[in-house]
Amino acid sequence: xxxxxxxxxxxxxxxxxxxxxxxxxxxxxxxxxxxxxxxxxxxxxxxxxxxxxxxxxxxxxxxxxxxxxxxxxxxxxxxxxxxxxxxxxxxxxxxxxxxxxxxxxxxxxxxxxxxxxxxxxxxxxxxxxxxxxxxxxxxxxxxxxxxxxxxxxxxxxxxxxxxxxxxxxxxxxxxxxxxxxxxxxxxxxxxxxxxxxxxxxxxxxxxxxxxxxxxxxxxxxxxxxxxxxxxxxxxxxxxxxxxxxxxxxxxxxxxxxxxxxxxxxxxxxxxxxxxxxxxxxxxxxxxxxxxxxxxxxxxxxxxxxxxxxxxxxxxxxxxxxxxxxxxxxxxxxxxxxxxxxxxxxxxxxxxxxxxxxxxxxxxxxxxxxxxxxxxxxxxxxxxxxxxxxxxxxxxxxxxxxxxxxxxxxxxxxxxxxxxxxxxxxxxxxxxxxxxxxxxxxxxxxxxxxxxxxxxxxxxxxxxxxxxxxxxx
Amino acid sequence: xxxxxxxxxxxxxxxxxxxxxxxxxxxxxxxxxxxxxxxxxxxxxxxxxxxxxxxxxxxxxxxxxxxxxxxxxxxxxxxxxxxxxxxxxxxxxxxxxxxxxxxxxxxxxxxxxxxxxxxxxxxxxxxxxxxxxxxxxxxxxxxxxxxxxxxxxxxxxxxxxxxxxxxxxxxxxxxxxxxxxxxxxxxxxxxxxxxxxxxxxxxxxxxxxxxxxxxxxxxxxxxxxxxxxxxxxxxxxxxxxxxxxxxxxxxxxxxxxxxxxxxxxxxxxxxxxxxxxxxxxxxxxxxxxxxxxxxxxxxxxxxxxxxxxxxxxxxxxxxxxxxxxxxxxxxxxxxxxxxxxxxxxxxxxxxxxxxxxxxxxxxxxxxxxxxxxxxxxxxxxxxxxxxxxxxxxxxxxxxxxxxxxxxxxxxxxxxxxxxxxxxxxxxxxxxxxxxxxxxxxxxxxxxxxxxxxxxxxxxxxxxxxxxxxxxxxxxxxxxxxxxxxxxxxx
Numbered sequence: 001x002x003x004x005x006x007x008x009x010x011x012x013x014x015x016x017x018x019x020x021x022x023x024x025x026x027x028x029x030x031x032x033x034x035x036x037x038x039x040x041x042x043x044x045x046x047x048x049x050x051x052x053x054x055x056x057x058x059x060x061x062x063x064x065x066x067x068x069x070x071x072x073x074x075x076x077x078x079x080x081x082x083x084x085x086x087x088x089x090x091x092x093x094x095x096x097x098x099x100x101x102x103x104x105x106x107x108x109x110x111x112x113x114x115x116x117x118x119x120x121x122x123x124x125x126x127x128x129x130x131x132x133x134x135x136x137x138x139x140x141x142x143x144x145x146x147x148x149x150x151x152x153x154x155x156x157x158x159x160x161x162x163x164x165x166x167x168x169x170x171x172x173x174x175x176x177x178x179x180x181x182x183x184x185x186x187x188x189x190x191x192x193x194x195x196x197x198x199x200x201x202x203x204x205x206x207x208x209x210x211x212x213x214x215x216x217x218x219x220x221x222x223x224x225x226x227x228x229x230x231x232x233x234x235x236x237x238x239x240x241x242x243x244x245x246x247x248x249x250x251x252x253x254x255x256x257x258x259x260x261x262x263x264x265x266x267x268x269x270x271x272x273x274x275x276x277x278x279x280x281x282x283x284x285x286x287x288x289x290x291x292x293x294x295x296x297x298x299x300x301x302x303x304x305x306x307x308x309x310x311x312x313x314x315x316x317x318x319x320x321x322x323x324x325x326x327x328x329x330x331x332x333x334x335x336x337x338x339x340x341x342x343x344x345x346x347x348x349x350x351x352x353x354x355x356x357x358x359x360x361x362x363x364x365x366x367x368x369x370x371x372x373x374x375x376x377x378x379x380x381x382x383x384x385x386x387x388x389x390x391x392x393x394x395x396x397x398x399x400x401x402x403x404x405x406x407x408x409x410x411x412x413x414x415x416x417x418x419x420x421x422x423x424x425x426x427x428x429x430x431x432x433x434x435x436x437x438x439x440x441x442x443x444x445x446x447x448x449x450x451x452x453x454x455x456x457x458x459x460x461x462x463x464x465x466x467x468x469x470x471x472x
Numbered sequence: 473x474x475x476x477x478x479x480x481x482x483x484x485x486x487x488x489x490x491x492x493x494x495x496x497x498x499x500x501x502x503x504x505x506x507x508x509x510x511x512x513x514x515x516x517x518x519x520x521x522x523x524x525x526x527x528x529x530x531x532x533x534x535x536x537x538x539x540x541x542x543x544x545x546x547x548x549x550x551x552x553x554x555x556x557x558x559x560x561x562x563x564x565x566x567x568x569x570x571x572x573x574x575x576x577x578x579x580x581x582x583x584x585x586x587x588x589x590x591x592x593x594x595x596x597x598x599x600x601x602x603x604x605x606x607x608x609x610x611x612x613x614x615x616x617x618x619x620x621x622x623x624x625x626x627x628x629x630x631x632x633x634x635x636x637x638x639x640x641x642x643x644x645x646x647x648x649x650x651x652x653x654x655x656x657x658x659x660x661x662x663x664x665x666x667x668x669x670x671x672x673x674x675x676x677x678x679x680x681x682x683x684x685x686x687x688x689x690x691x692x693x694x695x696x697x698x699x700x701x702x703x704x705x706x707x708x709x710x711x712x713x714x715x716x717x718x719x720x721x722x723x724x725x726x727x728x729x730x731x732x733x734x735x736x737x738x739x740x741x742x743x744x745x746x747x748x749x750x751x752x753x754x755x756x757x758x759x760x761x762x763x764x765x766x767x768x769x770x771x772x773x774x775x776x777x778x779x780x781x782x783x784x785x786x787x788x789x790x791x792x793x794x795x796x797x798x799x800x801x802x803x804x805x806x807x808x809x810x811x812x813x814x815x816x817x818x819x820x821x822x823x824x825x826x827x828x829x830x831x832x833x834x835x836x837x838x839x840x841x842x843x844x845x846x847x848x849x850x851x852x853x854x855x856x857x858x859x860x861x862x863x864x865x866x867x868x869x870x871x872x873x874x875x876x877x878x879x880x881x882x883x884x885x886x887x888x889x890x891x892x893x894x895x896x897x898x899x900x901x902x903x904x905x906x907x908x909x910x911x912x913x914x915x916x917x918x919x920x921x922x923x924x925x926x927x928x929x930x931x932x933x934x935x936x937x938x939x940x941x942x943x944x945x946x947x948x949x950x951x952x953x954x955x956x957x958x959x960x961x962x
Contacts, residue, residue, distance in 0.1 A: 414639060
């Protein structure tokens with residue numbers, strides 16, 4: 001489909017881009033910068049309304065942008081995640097500098113994420129990942145007077161560009177082997193062309209370096225804790241879910257479109273990496289004293305659980321990846337919303353600050369407890385449904401070692417989640433001063449809380465939604 | 473209402489818990505009475521259930537079935553039979569009595585009763601769920617309120633005890649989840665329905681592995697030696713009413729799992745494990761008895777005696793005979809009433825003396841006459857005095873075992889002797905001897921406390937004198953279970 005006819009299917013993206021440019025322009029005139037963030041939320045809302053379910057896959061812009069149920073799913077997810085992040089940013093203290101640009105950057109980010117979910121060839125995959133990465137570097141270093149934020153941004157940049165380079169190298173070999181950048185074409189060529197299997201596996205490994213970096217898969221996870229700690233908390237909240245979810249989307253698309261025949265090869269190393277990722281994340285999380293670092297390691301561990309579904313890659317496993325991503329996104333965003341409210345009050349992110357929170361702000365403590373329980377996979381909350389799916393896929397695919405390691409890991413993880421719960425409920429508060437809940441944060445909190453409860457108690461619409469996204 | 477009696481019983485406490493959330497913290501009296509009234513109302517529903525239940529039918533009764541997550545074949549299935557009915561009734565009874573026993577809780581009442589009612593829902597749900605997925609959810613729902621109830625209102629080492637309980641049980645139940653998934657994927661079409669799963673002929677090796685996975689989950693909950701180490705900590709630190717529920721109901725969830733899941737669904741696995749069950753049972757009985765004997769702390773002594781008494785349940789289960797199974801299920805009920813009562817009695821003493829040091833008491837029989845009478849009654853029931861309920865069930869367990877493993881039964885008798893020793897030794901140290909002047913002003917047990925104990929005493933005496941009235945409910949379902957275990961198509 002050519003560019004002009006494609007435009008009619010491109011409405012949500014156009015709205016997002018239009019709002020982004022409008023924000024940059026308005027930033028020059030509007031003095032109340034919070035209004036600009038609010039406008040950004042409205043722009044995302046408008047885009048969300050205009051998203052349509054594609055009943056048949058469409059290939060827009062000469063095949064550089066696909067519109068299929070899979071990309072539809074991730075489009076909704078990206079927009080939702082960005083909307084909640086912006087709501088959270090509205091009430092962040094101290095107020096973010098350059099709010100107008102901040103808001104615009106997030107709208108570009110939304111666009112970048114949509115591109116990641118809709119790319120079907122190596123070129124677009126690389127470009128969209130780079131687009132999202134560069135925006136992430138900027139946002140991580142957004143508090144430019146804060147040395148920690150600067151350090152985080154630099155670290156992220158160095159790690160990110162190295163791993164992107166390795167990924168690009170892998171892609172170039174793949175192009176050399178098959179003569180195509182289109183994922184479907186690559187699959188067809190790999191079946192017929194006389195290429196050495198070892199070389200193809202090597203390209204997969206090289207590409208997994210860049211993609212593994214995005215999803216903070218061990219051993220490419222080292223950047224995550226420092227970056228998550230240094231970045232402004234709303235940005236951290238976003239980074240733990242947004243790029244991670246879309247990273248999984250791209251891995252899923254590449255492995256399932258081009259390399260499905262080689263599944264026996266990659267599922268072995270993915271399952272090893274999955275075990276490594278969850279174990280490293282969980283074990284290191286135990287000793288953390290900063291809530292952002294704790295959640296950073298927990299999010300590494302969560303990536304490990306999601307990788308189970310990917311490693312097994314049976315029907316229930318692929319569904320599991322998406323179900324888990326919904327549950328994880330809602331839960332982790334919710335947990336970070338609570339962290340923002342608490343650190344607004346105390347001005348730090350130490351876990352000690354949570355002592356006696358249940359007396360100061362019972363509702364907040366209740367919410368954070370539910371989010372942590374959901375992360376720990378306790379029913380009947382969303383996190384359990386995610387865990388159920390990945391465990392089920394491992395058992396069905398006869399990956400018993402993986403299942404047992406994951407079960408043991410879940411028990412370990414409960415320990416550090418309960419460290420926070422213990423402080424909130426079992427340790428008395430020093431002061432009884434209540435915390436304030438700014439309205440936008442409160443709203444976002446209610447959305448995520450309702451999300452995890454509804455998904456836990458009545459998961460069938462979510463499963464239905466996921467299975468419709470997987471009609472490829 | 474009568475069409476969905478089980479749903480009502482399970483969800484009335486939950487609804488009450490949610491309503492309590494919306495009431496201000498300061499209305500403690502209101503919250504307290506509301507929770508108690510709800511528990512009483514629920515017990516009433518339980519009595520209706522009991523009256524409407526037909527003991528002569530072996531099938532599931534009061535069946536409720538609705539589709540819940542159709543994509544993965546999960547149904548909302550509830551039902552009771554002769555195995556679960558006594559447990560449901562026991563849970564309702566103890567929840568109600570322990571709720572009255574909770575009036576001594578004086579801080580953070582709103583949270584307490586919220587969690588208490590949530591716990592109730594979890595326990596009741598576990599005993600009536602007939603879908604493995606639903607069963608797992610209720611099973612896990614029990615953990616979280618229990619963590620808080622021990623952790624907030626417990627004794628000095630409450631935090632350690634709470635997290636130990638939580639992690640131990642969670643680890644076990646995760647293996648159970650893997651077992652559930654293995655059953656699910658073996659069946660075709662995939663199902664979580666326990667009745668359907670019970671009809672499938674699984675391969676022997678498969679049964680062995682899955683049996684072990686479930687065993688880990690259940691053994692930690694019971695707890696079976698050597699998985700019992702969380703129990704003394706949790707029991708000692710938990711506040712009195714929670715100890716009652718922990719000993720009276722939570723431990724039964726583990727053995728109930730054998731009756732409901734491991735035995736009927738995996739009979740070959742159970743047969744393969746049968747001798748080991750016997751060995752673990754006897755070890756638990758003797759070990760628990762000796763350790764109880766050595767305790768200085770009243771509550772810890774009762775806690776270890778639970779390990780010993782739950783060993784009898786396991787022994788009855790290991791026998792694979794009608795007497796053994798009858799005894800095991802009856803022992804579950806009796807242990808709930810007897811040990812529940814003993815924990816209440818420890819609580820009565822602790823509330824007054826703020827000490828549980830057995831060696832520090834003495835001569836209380838003179839000061840607290842009513843209390844002494846009741847304590848002796850419960851102790852005698854616990855040590856298996858004929859005429860009281862403990863004797864009947866332990867006798868049946870031994871009778872059942874003797875037909876199969878003669879030596880196990882002989883060894884298990886040591887446990888009864890030990891029980892007599894440690895309980896009488898306790899009575900000697902607490903009630904007899906010269907009065908310790910420190911306790912000369914202790915008031916006797918009050919009316920509210922007596923009120924929580926009398927129903928239990930009625931049951932203990934009634935079962936002891938005429939066990940048929942409760943065995944009638946249990947026996948037909950157990951006959952069917954035994955037929956299944958012996959491979960006779962039923």
